[in-house]
Amino acid sequence: MTGDILWLVGRYAFLGLLYLFVLLVLRALVAEMHVEAPAAGPVRHTVVLPRVADAGHTGELAPAAPPEAPAVAVAEPRPSAPTPLPPRLIVVESADPAELPTGTTFTLTAVTTIGRGTHNSISLPSDKYASTNHALVFVREGALYLRDRGSTNGTLLNGKRAEGEILLHDGDRLSVGTTVLRYSAGRAPEAPAPATAADV
16 A cells, blocks of 8 residues: 555656656747847948038038039131132223212123123223223133223223233223223132133
């Protein structure tokens, strides 16, 4: 009888120790599960802004200045050369100043005819000493030449009778009848296709 009691007490003691061991293990597990990891806070970035340097705003924050654009060199326009005046004949003396005033200017073309007839490039209807088809100024190889067209009184160049084709120079004076024209040189006009003797 006594042996049974001891066996029963030992059995309950063993079970109690076993339960106590299990309880301690469970308690340790629960304790570990309740340990909270430190919460990860938001990452903060510190931005240092430049401060205004002038005395009136000392200590105030100012936004960073934008990068300067590279300087672009601007070429200054070159002054254009003055356009040369075309070659022309200027009236110095006239048979009828009312009809053809002194200073009247005629721009010369590739072929300029002079005479009393109204069909001429320079018409001198009041000059009785000018022939109907008196003289001709024309371009050859970029230069201007004078030629008399078989007029009655002839054509004078600087006071001398013009014979054949004569190269004109700046300041030359042409006398057709009683009319005097001064030649002012410039850029000679373009010459047309060669003319035949019948054309002039």
